[in-house]
Amino acid sequence: MDVFKKLVRKGYVSSQTKISADKLQDITGMQIPLSLELNENLQTLQTIYENCLYVVFHNFLISGKTNALLIFIEGLSDKDMINEYVLTPLSQGTSEVQESTPIVQNKISLSNHKEVKTFEEVIEQVSMGNPVLLIDKEMNGIALNLSKWEHRSIQEPVAEPIIKGPREGFTETLSVNMSLLLRKIKSPLFKMNSVKLGRYTQTQIVVAYIEGLADPNLVQEVMNRLERIDMDGVLESGYIEEMIEDNPFSPFPQLLTTERPDAVAAQLLEGRVSILVDGTPIVIVVPTTLFSLLQSPEDYYQRFMISSMIRWLRYLFVVIALVAPSVYVAILTYHQEMVPTTLLLSISKSREDIPFPAFFEALLMEITFEALREAGIRLPKQVGSAVSIVGALVIGQAATAAGLVSSPMVMVVALTGIASFMIPHYSTGVSFRLLRFPLMILAGILGLLGVVLGMITIVIHLCTLRSFGVPYMTPLAPMKTRDMKDVLVRAPWWMLKTRPHLTGAGNKYRQSPGEIPGSSKGDESE
């Protein structure tokens, strides 16, 4: 009986959602043109905005004669500006004749307004915060660009701090983010296309690229994949990230996400396409490769030798983050002979009282570490320091003193933790941290052989991946010798003559030749 009831309820719920979806379709798909009679328009709009107490319908007379209606949403539009630049000039003076749209437009001293013809457009503009002015006996209304809402100011990016380089980060407001990019790239070839996604949220999404650098097919593919999305709402770029990936079942991010305008600008100059989503500071860049995800924008601001060294260090620690605990487990469980005798003696001395096998010890510590890390993010700042103290005690001293964990294991786990934070892009670091657990299990079962097989499987997977058609492991596999200069090392800027092979093929050179500097011989003042 219960099952039956549940089924009925389910059916009921689904039919109801269908109805509301239909209604939504009716409103958004309303291509009905506005009527000549202002009263008719008012009635239609009032039925649409039934029970919407946030919408303001303001009736007034233009020049004491013509009926007019101003519709806006309180809180999204700038009331002061409306009073000062719209209502005041329009109500002033008297006129005997019926006012027409051009005259009204002249009277309003605003730089940006747009004519609207249908109800759909009216609704769209009103929901964006732009007040719409409807005039009696006029076919078209006027949408005034007076939107204003509270937003965060530009701040330093929290998740991607750097030492040398610009300090600004994207904010939640799309127009601000666009202006941040436009401040960096000042060419008219810098193009932005817009898409609206989300049945209810109607989130504005901007696809930015540089014409002549980005492959037109790539831009088209990005637009196609975005337009295919039909979901209730897009609240963060993570929503569409999962909807446009090439391989949905992969632990690795196939798109680059960043909150740094300078990083996005650099990627655009390499011929990539970026996707800006309203309401989030996280911007998507496609296509990407594993090696772009392991690079920081700061690599290009430091001296090239230092950057190259840091890149090597980073690659080394990526491997450590992935395999350190599993190799430790494998060696201690199966291949003790690999460890030099004195080191083996000191390790076994510290492991004497430990009741667990190395595998369980490692698993225990790694899970504790992950929990502490997650708690550190979620906890309010005031409590955060307390957690870190307790965490340090739990992980470090108490556990070893109680004889639950050996101190070499604490070192391995701490090293792994630090190593995983060396990866500049947070989401990439998380992927590597996740993969460490299956590797540990393999190490516990098959020893080093298991680790090797696990690594091979990961490499196979990485070689299968593509990001918008670009193989994930370029330029190592498939090998592109010319692109190695920006992967194995960070070549000095005067040597980075060509764009990456697979994104900037249409426009190969990004510098004129012979840019290598040197002391000029003619200016010697001796």
Place this chain on the structure above:
Amino acid sequence: MIEKGKISSLQMAMIMYPVVVATGDLFIPAVTAKHANRDLWISPLWGSLIGFFVVYIIFQLHKLFPKETLIQQTERIFGRIVGKIIGISFLFVMLQINSQIIRQYGQFVGNVFLVKTPILIVIGSIVLVCGFAVRGGLEVIARCAQLFVPIVLLTWVLFFILLIPDMEPRNMLPIMAKGILPSIKGAIPQAAIFEHFVLLTFMLPYLTDLKKGMKWGVISVFITMLTLVLITMSSLFIFGDITSELAFPVMIAIRYIEMAGFIEHLEALMMAIWVIGTFLKISTYYYVFVLGISQWLHLSDYRPMVFPSGFLLIAFSIWVATDVQEFLHFLSTVSYFQSASFEIGIPTILLLAALAQKKIRKNKEGKKG
């Protein structure tokens, strides 16, 4: 075509290198030394002639029938029924050779590293991993090879450098004490290695830059020869006359490595590198079998065949011999003739038949004209 991926000829060479060198590198010095004694380092030079010959034949066949693999070529040359029979027997030998490789792998890992683990687990795990690569197709195998081969090569070079202090070059004297014959006899197991170049036929149709294909084919034979000469020479320098008595001379040599009192017992690292090479070798043979059988059956996709073939491989690698003695006996006797007749014999006969057909056709046209 069933395979939609494309590879470059550099990638092809990188696939072929582990296919030819991996697994064999461990025991080839011992097997060669049994026949060639102190001249074992000359044997790869003779063996490489077979390699060049096979590459030449495969390229000639490819010129006659571009865009086709050996399985399709046999059908084209010998007609449907005979072609199918030759094709399936060739594929069966591919399966058989691959299961030998897998058994060698299982035997070695089981003997040396995971003594208590059942061989089925060792074999099953590698076949599963290779199955993933094969499912990805030729492109994925090529990319894996491109990532792994440099690492494998660098590690071998590192081992070689670390072993230099233990080497005694005088061990190779006198050269050719008993004439040229022992080194040629020693070339028989070497030739069995170089015959693996027949797999090129399954890669040539998918090359993006065919013009460089011949060049890279020859280069990979040459580098293989160089590697084998280095391996045999270094084990001769280290062990001298007892090389033939050891089962895995290279591994024992690596056990000798000790640097700074800290770097020692590198055989686990060697095993890791060796497993990577073996993985590439098994995957390539596995892929060739899967691709060949799908072409033989005229399937539109080879992916459904991957995991069934994997089960077949696991079963065959167990069936290939009942115990180690029998297996080693098989490897040092029958397997040479088996691989020689199928990996050299069939392509040669195919080429001769194709050329004869071409001539007959020309003659006929000439008579008509």
